[in-house]
Amino acid sequence: MTSLFYLVPAAAVIALLFAWIFFRQMFKESEGTPTMKEIAQYVREGAMAYLRQQYKVVIIVFIVLAIFFAILAYGFGVQNPWVPFAFLTGGFFSGLAGFVGMKTATYASARTANATMRSLNAGLKIAFRSGAVMGLTVVGLGLLDISIWWIILNAFVEEATPAQTLVVITTTMLTFGMGASTQALFARVGGGIYTKAADVGADIVGKVEQDIPEDDPRNPATIADNVGDNVGDVAGMGADLYESYCGSILATMALGASAFFNLGTDIQMKAILAPMVIAAIGVVLSILGIFVVRTKEGANLKDLLGSLSRGTNLSAVLIAVLSFGVFYLLGFDGQSGLPQWWQLSLSVLSGLLAGVIIGKVTEFYTSHSYRPTRKLASSAQTGPATVVINGVGLGMRSTAIPVITIAIAILLAYGFATGFVYSTGTLSLGLYGISIAAVGMLSTLGITLATDAYGPIADNAGGNAQMSELDPSVREKTDVLDSLGNTTAATGKGFAIGSAALTALALLASYIEELKIGFSHIGKSVLEVGDRTVDTLSASITDIVEYYDITLMNPMVLVGIFIGSMMAFLFCGLTMNAVGRAASKMVVEVRRQFRELKGILEGTRRPDYTSCVRISTRAAQQEMIYPSILAIVVPMLVGVILGPAGVIGLLAGGLGAGFVLAIFLANSGGAWDNAKKFVEEGNFGGKNSPAHKATIVGDTVGDPFKDTSGPSLNILIKLMSMVSIVMAGLTVMLH
């Protein structure tokens, strides 16, 4: 049965192979005119320069943390000896995925613009398949890392019983998620600050003060803006979802090892394999879906959207069907306390459906095809203040349905797995059900991430067409591609948030597992729980919960919830101000160039693009450090000071407030963006009307909401869990 595991490295290799094929296909295309090549080169260089800077900072952080973990593991013996290495590989593969994705995106944009001259379908294909390179690289490298560690640890780890060995292996693997989280943190925060500093700065001086259009080559910040799309939306999003993807699989494995601990090694092993196998099948289905995406010439937005949806829906429906097969074949037959195969598959389905619903709701609240954004645009007639007020209100209201959806998905996933029996006895199994729902949601990441990474490529293609002063018909076509990208970006954000929430919940549950391992590292082999004595490695989740009194009346838990909620806001506030500061620097520089370098506005002289790129790069690099360190240090401190009960409170509070805050920020930002577009289409006075100026203020405010602070929260809620998981040993020693 364990031979099923080899599906996983096989899927990894297939994913990477197709990523390579798609990359080569794209690379063979022409980049177009010399100007197009030049512009693309500028963007590529800027993006790579930034990535180098970011990796420099990240490498230092990784070295420091790896040494710290090594000291904990080898010096004090309070940590798993594999942690430093697992941590480093997680970070390395995540960084590699970001590098490949961004390299691809920066090669693809001019080629997309050029192909669009030929036909819309050709443009779509290049942009989308280049996005698929990112999607497949992420899932491929994720499964590769998982496979490698599975093989290594199976060879080296041996505990008293096979069941305990599996517990130790899976909880050890969980720690490589910390590496992915840390890498993702810097990618999201740094990338987010970079892109919005450039975007906000370019908009304030360009659109508002000088009345020149978006992506105009006369705007000195326009290259930085295009670079930003790549570092924020491609690399940042990729790292974020890489982490969710790996995190959900690893957490499910750990929870599986615990939930089926007493039912025999055979079924325990199957429960561990299930998430990996589902992910592996998801890779194949994603590739299938990618091939389905194509459109005919003269397609409008609806056709294009239909075409993308066909691909993602096909993959989603097939994985839903096949997951029944997986659990059936694995032999979950309802015997001896096991759930039936269809029970766990229904848990998977809950996750998948929740993802789809959250995506749709996001679209409803942020697309100007629907009432909320249209009403928001209408409120622009009374000025920027009412636009901002109503946009904030819209975003806050829009949190209701996604939260209720996730709540129902959690209860269903738990309920299906346990046969709707809520008792402490079925707790582990239910949490496994929730966790596998997250895996279900993320199983077709190969294609969903492709639709996401497609957006910035199409956006950059438009930018390239504009800056290269191609025939306006090209820009019109890329605009169609781009506005499709805006829709997929919005639903993609909803998806990223939803999956982050479920993953964080799975990590929260597996933190309890990690505490058990913590005990065994400090040599505590039995626990006194109430009047009973329990063997640590065999302890159930309920035992640990009782041991640390992780109830809602424990003041440690309550204080943890307060601090967790606060962390979400503090982290957002810091990144928001970082964008504000960096954007101000950009505004000053762009104003300076317009003032001092005569001829820019007349188009007789090229502005100094590189100085703006430098400002964004430096600002991102400086500003990402403080919030990032905070996100890593606070959970450590809470563990040390308040103990496991405080940590669980912190994670739950951070997850609750962070999830809702992230939806609010993403949807407010998306709605402002599209309200502006709605006015630009000629409503309420159209372009350059007072209403338009008001919506530009809204859009600018929304930039850091939706592209910096909001997405960074996805990382925060997962990273805090990961840090706590890695620090479990020290926490247990002190409490």
Place this chain on the structure above:
Amino acid sequence: MTSLFYLVPAAAVIALLFAWIFFRQMFKESEGTPTMKEIAQYVREGAMAYLRQQYKVVIIVFIVLAIFFAILAYGFGVQNPWVPFAFLTGGFFSGLAGFVGMKTATYASARTANATMRSLNAGLKIAFRSGAVMGLTVVGLGLLDISIWWIILNAFVEEATPAQTLVVITTTMLTFGMGASTQALFARVGGGIYTKAADVGADIVGKVEQDIPEDDPRNPATIADNVGDNVGDVAGMGADLYESYCGSILATMALGASAFFNLGTDIQMKAILAPMVIAAIGVVLSILGIFVVRTKEGANLKDLLGSLSRGTNLSAVLIAVLSFGVFYLLGFDGQSGLPQWWQLSLSVLSGLLAGVIIGKVTEFYTSHSYRPTRKLASSAQTGPATVVINGVGLGMRSTAIPVITIAIAILLAYGFATGFVYSTGTLSLGLYGISIAAVGMLSTLGITLATDAYGPIADNAGGNAQMSELDPSVREKTDVLDSLGNTTAATGKGFAIGSAALTALALLASYIEELKIGFSHIGKSVLEVGDRTVDTLSASITDIVEYYDITLMNPMVLVGIFIGSMMAFLFCGLTMNAVGRAASKMVVEVRRQFRELKGILEGTRRPDYTSCVRISTRAAQQEMIYPSILAIVVPMLVGVILGPAGVIGLLAGGLGAGFVLAIFLANSGGAWDNAKKFVEEGNFGGKNSPAHKATIVGDTVGDPFKDTSGPSLNILIKLMSMVSIVMAGLTVMLH
């Protein structure tokens, strides 16, 4: 010993007596010129008209809910038979306090303006003592209601043992808080929408479009704006704190009855009396403090602030000292499991100190004497978008210290009460400690609320002076009074939020107590907890927690946390949009008047004030209904569907996210307001510069943040607990 109780009605009578004296003193003063009287009359009529409308809606809601509770109590027997009556008195007294406070404030503003002509000290004295009428009425009526019910229930309730009788009496009394909460909800939400619809509307057309100053009599919305200060800042704030005041005392009584259940009726009774006695002493000290507030002529802002602080500080220091005496006299001597007298007093002190620190932090983040707001003002130089982004960032960052302060206060209050022993055995006692910290924070409410209600009175005095076209020197003096009011309003908001958080925490804990009573109502006299059998009325908090598995791994709890967090955002979003819509209506009306009624702008014709008053009144009345019903219905539904574990999750999530969100909204709003004032003082270009226009946008955005949605959250977090408490019987019947 129970004779100590009579201090409580005595204090109530004293408070009401001094309120009456201060009211008479103020009323004897002259209202000034005929124009001043006329303006004051307009505002008074508008305010009373609104209050009538609000009470009409509220009465319907109260009748419906009272019938519903009566059906639950008498029809199904799942509720305490006293609930419908307790509910109604809570609402009645809260409404009465709001009525008295607002009546006083609307009489006081013209008199303050008139007295200021004579001397600054005279103006301060009238405004502040009129604020004190509100403060003393709130605490007086609060203690009166508590006294009445204590006497009635002691006469009528008799259970199997005296200890059980006290448990039933205190948990029954808790339910009158639901009446106060419901009244406060409508006062805060309705008042908040009213005041900001008028303010935002007046500012957008007046200041931004027509460049006429604040409170200019030519602005048709200016009377509505002044009415709004009274209905929002006076009546709303009063109802909010009335609820916190009563809620904290009642919750402490209920927790005291439980924590000392097994230690003999004598000490149990003392633990119940302690919060009432501390509150009674606080009343006397508040009156003492009120008499200390005075200033000399030619006083500047710092002198005035010093004068107010002397009053509040004196009361706070004395209550801290006397609380040691109270517990000493009550005989908490550390014998037989009791805490020492100084332990509980240190818990009280923790609450008091936390209140002071949160107030100071609020001032730091929102006053333009400090860096954060100055930097925010500086960012106005790059336009409204950066002002909004940086203000949001500032508000989010500003949540850190208050949350950490409250967290430390919780741990200290718990720790002092239990001698820093964290175990399930000391849980009840620790929660009693937290609860009494809330009582400590609120004990001097008589004077702290006076400094708060003083603000809108001074603001209205300035408005009256401006509209009556008095000599500019009067407006200058009232401006000094007003800007003091802005500082006290900001710290007052911090105080209101902090006390709401502690009160909500106390209510959260006492919800568990209420579940016990719920069991006895449905005739369940014993519970099976694990392997043990427990008598329901004697069950400890830990027993109930174990019975319902209120741990953080229970999916009901986790789902509850998600929904609770979401509720805070949804509720804010609804109120935010309500203001946006109502303000738009106001803008349309004001624009219409300027356009159609010739001569308004030239000052040759009076605008139609009443139509604007009508718009605000109607909008507030319509818009408050939906969010208010949601706040009442959702906790009921969660109780019915998810059971007690889900409710506790809901309350904890709502409290965590709601508390932090409230601080963020209040401080962003306050900082924007003062950033505008900083620019108006001549910085970054001064009045009418682009930076000034940008800060006006910020200020307008901040209006609903700080005066509608933010403060309404205080109510939400308490009301959700109160609803759950009242519905506990039905919840346990179903689960």
